[in-house]
Amino acid sequence: MGEEGEGSAHKRKPVDVDFSILDMNEDPSPQRAQRRDKRQATSSEGSSAELAAQFKVYTAMKEAKQAVELEAIELRKKRESEARELISAQLETMKNYNFDRDMKTFLKPHDDVPPSMLPIILARKREITNKYGWPCDF
Numbered sequence: 001m002g003e004e005g006e007g008s009a010h011k012r013k014p015v016d017v018d019f020s021i022l023d024m025n026e027d028p029s030p031q032r033a034q035r036r037d038k039r040q041a042t043s044s045e046g047s048s049a050e051l052a053a054q055f056k057v058y059t060a061m062k063e064a065k066q067a068v069e070l071e072a073i074e075l076r077k078k079r080e081s082e083a084r085e086l087i088s089a090q091l092e093t094m095k096n097y098n099f100d101r102d103m104k105t106f107l108k109p110h111d112d113v114p115p116s117m118l119p120i121i122l123a124r125k126r127e128i129t130n131k132y133g134w135p136c137d138f
Helices: 002-009 044-107 118-132
Strands: none
Touching: 044 118
16 A cells, blocks of 8 residues: 555656746736727717707706705795794793783882881882883882
């Protein structure tokens, strides 16, 4: 068995090797096939008509997009206007509520309040008169 292993190592096939010297002036890189022009040759009339049609489609799409954007802007302006009106109405309601509360406090008699509370009540009534510019005689 050992002899067969040794014998098989000696039976290799010879390799063809070309030991000729390479020409130094040749380009060793592989040659590539020239690229072909990928554009298809069509008549100039057909391509210009096709371009005009594509341009019309593009223009229509752009105009539609602008129309949608304008609608969105108008809707946003309308919502902002409604929000401003709502805020204005809420502010007016708050002012009316505060005025009514201040008026109720100011008109409430202070003759029968405890003497310890009288300075606090008079100070509040003075704040109300200063707030609205009313004359104050106390």
